[in-house]
Amino acid sequence: MLQYDLVVVGGGPAGMAAALQAKEEGVAKIVILERAESLGGILEQCIHTGFGLHYFGEELSGPEYAGRFIREVQQTDIDVMCDTMVLDISDANVVTAVNKTQGLMQIRATAVVLAMGCRERPRGALSIAGTRPSGIMTAGTAQKYVNIDGYMPGKKVVILGSGDIGLIMARRMTLEGAEVKVVCELMPYSSGLQRNIVQCLEDFNIPLRLSCTVVETHGKERLEGVTIADVDERLQPIPGTEQYIPCDTLMLSVGLIPENELSKGVGVPLDNVTKGPVVDEYRETLHPGIFACGNVLQVHDLVDYVTEESKIAGKGAANYIFGKKKGGAYAATKGVNGVRYIVPQRVNVRGGEKVKLYFRVGQVYRNAKVTVTCNGQTLLSRKRPKLAPGEMENVTLTEEQLAAMNEGDEIVVGIEE
Amino acid sequence: MKRNLVCIACPIGCPIEVELNDAGEVVGVTGNTCPRGEAYARTEVTHPVRSLTTSVKVEGGVHPVVPVKTAAPIPKEKMFDCMQVINAVTLQAPVAIGDVVVKDICGLGVDVVATNND
Ligand SMILES: Cc1cc2nc3c(=O)[nH]c(=O)nc-3n(C[C@H](O)[C@H](O)[C@H](O)COP(=O)(O)OP(=O)(O)OC[C@H]3O[C@@H](n4cnc5c(N)ncnc54)[C@H](O)[C@@H]3O)c2cc1C
Numbered sequence: 001m002l003q004y005d006l007v008v009v010g011g012g013p014a015g016m017a018a019a020l021q022a023k024e025e026g027v028a029k030i031v032i033l034e035r036a037e038s039l040g041g042i043l044e045q046c047i048h049t050g051f052g053l054h055y056f057g058e059e060l061s062g063p064e065y066a067g068r069f070i071r072e073v074q075q076t077d078i079d080v081m082c083d084t085m086v087l088d089i090s091d092a093n094v095v096t097a098v099n100k101t102q103g104l105m106q107i108r109a110t111a112v113v114l115a116m117g118c119r120e121r122p123r124g125a126l127s128i129a130g131t132r133p134s135g136i137m138t139a140g141t142a143q144k145y146v147n148i149d150g151y152m153p154g155k156k157v158v159i160l161g162s163g164d165i166g167l168i169m170a171r172r173m174t175l176e177g178a179e180v181k182v183v184c185e186l187m188p189y190s191s192g193l194q195r196n197i198v199q200c201l202e203d204f205n206i207p208l209r210l211s212c213t214v215v216e217t218h219g220k221e222r223l224e225g226v227t228i229a230d231v232d233e234r235l236q237p238i239p240g241t242e243q244y245i246p247c248d249t250l251m252l253s254v255g256l257i258p259e260n261e262l263s264k265g266v267g268v269p270l271d272n273v274t275k276g277p278v279v280d281e282y283r284e285t286l287h288p289g290i291f292a293c294g295n296v297l298q299v300h301d302l303v304d305y306v307t308e309e310s311k312i313a314g315k316g317a318a319n320y321i322f323g324k325k326k327g328g329a330y331a332a333t334k335g336v337n338g339v340r341y342i343v344p345q346r347v348n349v350r351g352g353e354k355v356k357l358y359f360r361v362g363q364v365y366r367n368a369k370v371t372v373t374c375n376g377q378t379l380l381s382r383k384r385p386k387l388a389p390g391e392m393e394n395v396t397l398t399e400e401q402l403a404a405m406n407e408g409d410e411i412v413v414g415i416e417e
Numbered sequence: 418m419k420r421n422l423v424c425i426a427c428p429i430g431c432p433i434e435v436e437l438n439d440a441g442e443v444v445g446v447t448g449n450t451c452p453r454g455e456a457y458a459r460t461e462v463t464h465p466v467r468s469l470t471t472s473v474k475v476e477g478g479v480h481p482v483v484p485v486k487t488a489a490p491i492p493k494e495k496m497f498d499c500m501q502v503i504n505a506v507t508l509q510a511p512v513a514i515g516d517v518v519v520k521d522i523c524g525l526g527v528d529v530v531a532t533n534n535d
């Protein structure tokens with residue numbers, strides 16, 4: 001059986017940053033297992049710019065951002081196995097993987113970092129009436145067709161869902177000569193970044209219809225059109241508002257789900273809201289020695305935050321490997337009044353370090369306050385001009401604030417209007 | 418006159434208000450959280466620019482296309498002109514990150530460069 005100090009599952013930006021950080025902390029034997037033919041993850045197909053502004057201070061495309069980490073990995077003695085799919089992780093941290101050259105292999109790992117990313121919610125998760133012709137795909141699949149395979153999936157496009165991938169693809173298809181008729185969003189707000197609404201839709205006069213959905217698809221072999229309708233506050237289609245739109249392509253950009261089959265297999269408890277593992281401030285799951293970071297932990301819209309989070313996980317894994325993990329007392333974090341979730345879900349208050357809490361809100365707020373309380377005492381109250389579900393927020397708790405807490409305390413983050 | 422913009426210079430997306438005088442000159446910018454926002458707002462109300470990212474055909478490489486970008490932002494209204502020029506190009510592998518694919522596209526003084534290897 002192969003033996004590594006650290007096995008990283010997934011070679012996207014999360015896996016690479018975690019491996020590099022662990023290497024910097026002095027971990028000797030590290031391997032990254034990636035099922036695709038090369039490192040880079042989803043960034044390889046994200047050819048638009050907008051990556052790295054926080055981390056590198058410049059605006060890079062996805063492949064350029066990934067490229068910098070790939071080069072760094074190549075300059076270390078971190079082992080990389082591509083075309084290698086991880087099938088299982090056992091209770092004793094034995095990783096089972098398979099590839100064409102080595103076949104089935106087992107690797108005993110002291111620590112494991114889960115960095116499998118996320119996948120798009122497929123059409124099956126939606127309930128649209130009508131036929132099932134070709135021409136219906138997720139926006140990410142369309143992105144791969146256009147940007148990697150160099151093939152245009154259609155000419156007249158309707159996009160359901162205003163997630164960032166959908167917005168980016170609206171611009172991409174328009175630039176390549178397709179006509180994007182409308183982007184329909186079920187909710188009364190877009191889940192995409194404001195900047196993408198401006199530069200992907202408004203720049204090209206593509207209409208964004210909020211509180212609107214696709215109720216039926218038409219066409220036998222190939223999609224011929226869709227029926228859209230407005231929805232009420234309960235998100236139910238309003239009779240009489242139906243409208244037929246001819247199109248040959250329907251792209252779905254209705255959300256991403258962390259890819260946690262492996263995590264479930266090893267019995268790592270997941271958070272009901274994030275759909276990712278429950279973790280502490282070093283992104284260690286409730287299974288000792290198994291860490292998680294990037295989109296497998298929570299869906300990120302900024303790769304810069306993925307890198308930041310993954311370095312924390314890499315450091316945590318190194319501490320674990322060197323037996324330097326601090327014993328402690330754990331407080332739980334809890335979102336109230338509009339705060340949908342918080343990562344990490346638990347914090348070692350004896351860690352002796354400041355801790356950043358990342359969270360998302362459930363609706364748009366203007367001039368609201370973010371407050372953090374513990375045992376009825378207000379620790380923090382910060383004014384924010386704007387809070388939106390599409391944008392991840394954070395607050396930092398100081399070492400002193402944490403040291404004053406005890407095992408079982410609740411750190412409560414909420415929004416006050 | 419006032420114009421309300423959303424800053425697209427970074428993913429935070431600050432709401433910005435630009436105050437213009439009768440001659441169309443910028444007399445005030447508010448709402449930005451950093452200097453990049455002010456620079457964006459000033460350009461946006463006078464001569465808006467965008468970075469263009471797309472792909473170019475490659476022969477003999479691993480993939481049939483390689484991604485490219487304009488090395489600097491170009492005037493917004495020139496995007497489709499540039500697309501026409503780029504779509505007429507076919508590269509020969511190997512292509513490396515940073516290779517110039519089209520020099521001085523449409524006479525704009527900006528090169529189109531590869532953003533991945535192939
Ligand atoms: C379409 C799109 C557009 C985006 N646009 C922007 C943007 O403009 N700006 C920005 O900052 N961020 C953007 N993001 C966000 C950012 O790119 C992602 O958050 C980031 O890439 C996530 O990194 P990751 O490593 O967690 O996941 P991924 O990049 O998805 O990497 C996960 C890797 O794990 C591998 N894997 C999964 N399961 C297994 C297994 N069982 N065995 C082996 N390997 C496995 C996968 O093949 C993949 O390579 C965008 C994201 C998407 C999807």
Ligand code: SF4
Pocket residue numbers: 424425426427428429430431448449450451452453454455457
């Ligand atoms: S003003 Fe600065 S912080 Fe705000 S969106 Fe623009 S670049 Fe980002």
